[in-house]
Amino acid sequence: MMDGGxxxxxxxxxxxxxxxxxxxxxxxxxxxxxxxxxxGEFVTLLxxxxxxxxxxxxxxxxFEVPTQxxxxxxxxxxxxxxxxxxxxxxxxxxxxxxxxxxxxxxxxFPLTVRGTAKAEVQERVRNALRMIKLENxxxxxxxxxxxxxxxxxxxxxxxVFNPQLVLMDEPLGALDKRxxxxxxxxxxxxxxxxxxxxxxxxxxxGEALTMSDRIAVFNDGIVQQIDKPDALYEQPVNxxxxxxxxxxxxxxxxxENIEQGFCRVALTSGGSVVAQAVNVEGPGxxxxxxxxxxxxxxxxxxxxTGGASTDLANRLPATVQDTIYLGDHALAVLKVxxxxxxxxxxxxxxxxxLGHGQAVTIAFRPEDCxxxxxx
Numbered sequence: 001m002m003d004g005g006x007x008x009x010x011x012x013x014x015x016x017x018x019x020x021x022x023x024x025x026x027x028x029x030x031x032x033x034x035x036x037x038x039x040g041e042f043v044t045l046l047x048x049x050x051x052x053x054x055x056x057x058x059x060x061x062x063f064e065v066p067t068q069x070x071x072x073x074x075x076x077x078x079x080x081x082x083x084x085x086x087x088x089x090x091x092x093x094x095x096x097x098x099x100x101x102x103x104x105x106x107x108x109f110p111l112t113v114r115g116t117a118k119a120e121v122q123e124r125v126r127n128a129l130r131m132i133k134l135e136n137x138x139x140x141x142x143x144x145x146x147x148x149x150x151x152x153x154x155x156x157x158x159x160v161f162n163p164q165l166v167l168m169d170e171p172l173g174a175l176d177k178r179x180x181x182x183x184x185x186x187x188x189x190x191x192x193x194x195x196x197x198x199x200x201x202x203x204x205x206g207e208a209l210t211m212s213d214r215i216a217v218f219n220d221g222i223v224q225q226i227d228k229p230d231a232l233y234e235q236p237v238n239x240x241x242x243x244x245x246x247x248x249x250x251x252x253x254x255x256e257n258i259e260q261g262f263c264r265v266a267l268t269s270g271g272s273v274v275a276q277a278v279n280v281e282g283p284g285x286x287x288x289x290x291x292x293x294x295x296x297x298x299x300x301x302x303x304x305t306g307g308a309s310t311d312l313a314n315r316l317p318a319t320v321q322d323t324i325y326l327g328d329h330a331l332a333v334l335k336v337x338x339x340x341x342x343x344x345x346x347x348x349x350x351x352x353x354l355g356h357g358q359a360v361t362i363a364f365r366p367e368d369c370x371x372x373x374x375x
Contacts, residue, residue: 019069047218089158275369295368312363
């Protein structure tokens with residue numbers, strides 16, 4: 001696992017130390033998790049279904065108990081502490097609002113069960129509803145609100161008692177695309193205004209890239225890489241992260257030599273390229289090359305020796321399969337070195353001269369190609 005800045009224990013609000021979780025005594029859902037989360041940080045646990053991200057969140061919330069290891073919150077071990085004593089706010093995908101209570105009463109609930117004075121409850125609820133811009137709907141019930149409004153109420157309820165930590169489990173999963181994108185920005189703004197610490201679970205990598213300070217990418221119970229969004233995208237440490245985050249092109253080959261951090265790779269279908277040697281075993285080892293679609297240029301065959309930058313040292317023959325217009329950009333789908341779904345991102349309109357079956361040359365820099373573990 002690569003960590004984009006593991007923090008000192010004094011700075012960490014949350015610490016997972018050697019945490020494991022099994023439900024059947026045989027299969028580990030979470031394997032030896034070591035993870036620090038800073039105070040005020042927005043950290044997203046990202047991964048496919050069954051990768052361990054939700055189980056990790058549930059252990060932090062107190063709804064699941066680690067099989068092994070310890071979890072610390074503000075330097076206190078909390079493995080055996082009941083959920084209601086952890087001072088944690090929770091926001092779920094299904095909102096979990098009380099249908100028989102008004103919006104005002106739903107938001108007040110965490111304060112009421114804590115025995116907060118009535119005058120303080122009223123003031124805090126008023127502030128929380130103002131924060132989510134629903135103060136004029138205070139006396140309605142959840143069933144009279146839209147999905148987006150209900151999710152705002154769930155958010156206010158999680159924040160109203162000023163918890164030191166807020167956990168969010170796929171909170172926007174039930175919303176349509178446009179509302180989901182609006183709520184992403186709203187949650188991010190609330191995080192920045194209030195300085196709260198957020199641990200957020202999603203399987204949507206676009207959502208994770210938009211919202212997070214750091215992202216922990218889970219697969220098979222292990223954090224594959226934890227890093228800032230741009231570092232995860234630009235510098236994936238293995239093929240799983242490269243393929244899970246953003247669009248990625250993969251070319252298979254064998255390492256021929258390694259020199260000064262770069263390696264020459266003989267492609268399985270013929271030809272060779274030079275790539276950064278990121279996660280390769282050595283000469284003779286199989287590797288999967290990762291190249292992002294926007295790092296590649298298409299050079300027509302009759303101009304393959306001129307016009308393009310000289311640092312585009314990697315050049316490969318390609319055949320146009322299809323072009324896709326997407327408004328702000330276009331995609332060319334090519335067949336390159338046996339990969340029939342090789343994507344190249346183009347400026348709008350640049351796809352117009354490309355037709356099915358046309359032979360072209362693609363070019364990209366060695367610095368933009370990463371040699372990783374084989375897939």
